[in-house]
Amino acid sequence: MDAHVEQFPPYRKSEAYDEHSHDDHGHAHHEPGFWGKFIFSTDHKVIGIQYGVTALCFLFFGLMLMLLMRWQIAHPGKPVPLIGHLLELIFQHPGMANPAAGGVISRDLYNSFGAMHGTIMVFLGIVPLAFAAFGNYVVPLMIGAPDMVFPRVNMASYQAYFLGGLVMFISFFIPGGAAQAGWTSYSPLATSIPTHGQLFWIIGMILLISSSLLGAVNFIATIIQLRAPGMTWMRMPWFVWTQFVTAFLLLLAFPPLEAAAIMQLMDNVAHTSFFLPTGLAIGGNLAHISGGGSPLLWQHLFWFLGHPEVYVLILPAMGIVCEIIANNTRKPIWGYKALVYSVLAIGFLSMIVWAHHMYMTGMGTVISTFFQATTMIISIPSVIILTCLFISLWGGSIHINTPMLFALAFLPMFGIGGLTGLPLGFNVSDIHLHDTYYVIAHFHYVVAPGTIFGLFAGVYYWYPKMTGRKMNEFWGHIHFWCSLIFMNLTFMPMFSQGMAGMLRRMADGGANYSAAVNSKAGGDVIGGLSPFIMSLHTPILWAAICLGIAQIPFIVNFFWSIGHGEKVGTNPWKSTTLEWQTPTPPPHGNFEHTPHVYRAPYEYSVPGHARDYTPQNEPEISTPAAPKIATTAH
């Protein structure tokens, strides 16, 4: 068995790695206490785990919010079972009407759940998990670096994220509750709501954006500067490429949203009118503002980030899937170069497609055509990536384990998500589908059975490197199959609902709308939300509840396996990439000596080699060809 290195060896201080402010005291090296090791650590692995655990908690919280909303949609006006009283208690404030009076979710409360579900899942859940957690832990190991290039900045970025998350979480408990204007926080609604939730949202966003910016700088500089000798750009595992492009998107696309958030903050606090037009009336009265602002300006600046943001959500997951497919087919990925150029193309194009979220704002035909064209073009590299991953399966020796199940399922699920995006990309069809449940189904397919499956795959895959134990396979399979089935059952009906005309963000699930339209027409009309469409709410609710329950095996498995999982060596998956060539868990500084890289990242089943995998840092050996062991299928 490989040497089992102590979890956190004594912190080794060396000349240039003296990032602490102890350089002025010249201390001898000392062991950091609990706080130094686990809370204020600058080690990328600890920070990665901090990000990961925090993000998983927020994902779970977002799931809870979703369940509350789905209940409300299926049973509008009825008290929430089991926790209705708890909600009533949490949201009661003296002098204000209780938004959860009697355990019933009021419309404002529903809106705040909706806004925060989106914000939390995107900015507090997926981005920190996909980009910061996996990136922080794996990328320096994969490129042969001792740590990130700016360890203290790394720690600061986690702390900013934590603070931002705290601000967002606390906003639920202030009088008036959390933000209610959607995760997109459109003005003038965001400025007209008289409570402070929006203010907390903006402050939280500024903290989160700062965290992402610091992280992005760190990632890009690390990948540029700290690749081990021999690790050329085209020898990097594709996961590192996706993280690289993701970091660039975060670096360049987030600041205009930060600028817009500052301006919305000024609108809220200093009574400016950046986004408030002249003649705005709130509650029937002319607003006391200077006017002259433009609500469209907010939309442009928001979606300038908003679109690259969705690529931030998907690219790391694609990278993880690629690693796992290569590993579990025991052959190199097909089309590595195509993958690299595609991800670069996606990164570039994603910055010039944003107004396809704004087709319904009265845009003219010329500019619409431009954005439609770029939107269609950007689907090409996405398809190339998916195709390369699919073709990689051909002729492979496919090993089925939990990570591979999630990775395999990612492909068709992302395919569905991507294909259903096409009618939304054309403004002709988008007229019908904009702001309906079709959009919700589309993006949830890409993010939920898409990205999140990729992230689950990553957790199962890299768990042995972090802990030295594998997660339980049986419960992993249960988690997978239940998640797959219930995610599809939850989101597939929403396509029908959307095409039938059900709009987003309706607190009663369309009941009033349906009744009004149908009664006027004297019966069922197309777009009037037929009883069948309305009846889909109940199976969706049950599927969502089962989906939530299906995560319990994962959570239990995650914690139970730390102490009781099957113990494994340093390279249980027999992988070629560098992170598996370290001790488990990797010590501070990762590698005893700088690794030298001699090979491409996916040298599996190389003819003439004894083993069916050749690690990247294994030098060329000029021995006569060993007898080929028939483990690979060609």
Next chain:
Amino acid sequence: MEIPYTVEARPDTGLYNAKVGIWLFLASEVMLFGGLFSAFVLLRVGAEPGTWPHGWQNIVLGTINTIVLALSAITTLMAWVACKVRDFGKFKFFHACTLLLALTFLCIKFVEYSEHLNHYEITLANGDIYDGDMVSNDPTQDHVVIRGRKDQILKNGEPDLYDLRAQKDIPESEITIPRSQISQMDNYGPWHNNYLALYYTLTGLHAMHILGGSIVIGYLWGPGRKLWKKDPERFTNRVEVSGLFWHFVDLVWIFLFPVLYLT
């Protein structure tokens, strides 16, 4: 294993780590101020003709600030040069100059903000508009006193105060206005119109960057100088990197000044 290339350059990129880091950070700052400038352009282009202020800023103070900041950019560079030639005394002198110039900039900014916040626009019930600096706004008195002028209403119905450049020949005097006649009284804060909102936001964010940069430079000049004894090259790199940030802040002002003061 130590982190390589913190001091010496990586051969293929020719850069040391912090330099890559700071240029990446500056790229994001370009996008940040770019977002604000794009907001400026959009709101300017979308404004009603004749209602966008011209000449509401104090060009003298603005020019002084421009010169102060340009000088501070020079002294920052010279501080780095002094480090490069290992003259720590000169480094201390130049960075002290930089800090003093930064402080001067912020003080002048404070004066400008105070001047604006003390400038009122008063609309009477009969439609007359007066604008000027507040002399007396005593709540116990039944009148306010401003030092300014009565605005002429132009042919298109707009008051002429939007283009103060053209009005500089009109004399100012002390005007007493009874409170009973006032229908609206507002000072030149960010709430007054979008031009001022953009002015305060842009210069405010810029001033925060000046403050942040000053703190970093102050740290290097003060407690951070201990690294000089242990690893002078690394310290020099830190001075260079903070200097790059400072030059960027100067660059932003080079565009802010004409856009806000001269257009």
Next chain:
Amino acid sequence: MSEPHTAPVASAPQSHDHPVEFNSYVRRCAIVLGVVFVAVGLMIWTSYIPEARLDWSPKIAIILLIASCNAFIVAGFLMHLISERKMVYTILGFTVTFVIGLFALTLYAMSDFPLHTITR
């Protein structure tokens, strides 16, 4: 005025591959400062040209052009951008492209809207 890319001076490890001369820097700083003063003066003078002689739109264009030249001088010489590495140019190149995209596409989108419905 750009430094030649010579071999590192054989003293303390240099992160730049060109030696630094104090006096040459004093000279270059003086020149840059002079250019900045001239540029600022030109901008102010241009802004005071009366409306009758120079319309508002070209006036702003000229002022911004002078500002850009000013910025180029500061960035080029004070930030050493003229002798910077390809990696930095690449980063900045992409940034500038996207800033231009942000400005141009947003402005165009705001001005391109249908004026009439189908049934006039």
